[in-house]
Amino acid sequence: MKQAIEIGRFITFEGGEGSGKSTQAGILANRLARSGRSVFATREPGGSPGAEEIRAALLSGRVAPFGHLAEAVLFAVARADHIDNAIQGALQEGQWVVCDRFIDSTRAYQGATGGVPRSAINALERLTVGELSPDITFILDIPAEEGLARAEARAEGGRLDRFESQDLTNHERIRRAFLDIAEEEPDRCVVVDASQPEAMVAEDVWETVLQRLNP
Ligand SMILES: Nc1ncnc2c1ncn2[C@@H]1O[C@H](COP(=O)(O)OP(=O)(O)OP(=O)(O)O)[C@@H](O)[C@H]1O
Ligand SMILES: [Mg+2]
Structure with missing residues (x-):
């Protein structure tokens, strides 16, 4: 008889440049694997072959001349491919998906600081996510x-890259945008003090995962 497989869990890391997303996503993925979970570690933009091609165009700055809306649309195309061809399948198989950047990066970079209206960002989210x-x-x-x-x-x-090279004022606005998202969605979002040493950030992350998801 075929056994029902539990749907996996989905965890994302967000924040500004150099905040430690990739580092912490990697540490968490290893910890989950050591605790016996099957893990799919992935990133955005990218994460599927098609989306990785779009990533290269976005991070090179080749899309920038077309404006923030064009960038938002391309991020959405990449995200749809990533979800359809990687994330959904992994979750259905019961894997825990750990993703370095996701929807909130689009909200913060193209939306809050890029000036793409919230209505457009929401419409793209509805279509893709x-x-x-x-x-x-x-x-x-x-x-x-x-x-x-x-x-x-x-x-x-x-x-x-294209996004790292923006000026400091813009990076502070991006930081604020992420904090605003966390305030809007306290059930989903957990703010972690990322200026702490790597191991302490990792402890805060792991404590939250233990409390909320019981891996
Ligand atoms: N808590 C920490 N304390 C000091 N250095 C750190 C910490 N976490 C990560 N680093 C270092 O800072 C650099 C950036 O970290 P990382 O690449 O994980 O950030 P990121 O958020 O993924 O950056 P990006 O937005 O550019 O992808 C790396 O060299 C990493 O080793
Ligand atoms: Mg990174």
Whole structure:
């Protein structure tokens, strides 16, 4: 007899540049795997072959001349592909999906600071994400200057991408936009002090996952 498989859980990491999203998503994915969960670790933009192609165009800045709405639409196309060809399948198989950036990055970058109206952002979300919602979204909060210094140190003289290279004022607005999202959706979003050492941030994340999702 075929056994019913439990639907997996969906956890996303959000926050400004250098806040530690990739680091913390990786640590959490390892911890969940060690606790016996099957894990699909992924990222946006990207996460599926089609969406990774769109990622390259978006981060290179080639789409920027077309404006913030065009960028928002392309992020949405990438997200739809990622959901349809990767995330949904993984959740249906009972995997825990850990995603580095998701809808809130579009809300913060293209919406709140890019000037794309909330109505347009909402319409794109309805088309691409529908009823799918993360079980927990971690908002990694750090002063923009600290986050950028980390991102720049990591780039080691390499070039910052299209979004990293915006000015400091804009990065502070992005930080504020993420905090506003967390206030609007306290059931989904958990703000974590990301200026703490890596291991302490990871502890805060793990405590929340234990409390809310009992992995
Ligand atoms: N808590 C921390 N304290 C100090 N350095 C950290 C911490 N977390 C991550 N870092 C370092 O800061 C840099 C940026 O971290 P990471 O790449 O995880 O951030 P990110 O949020 O994914 O950045 P981006 O938005 O650019 O993708 C890396 O070099 C990482 O090793
Ligand atoms: Mg990253």
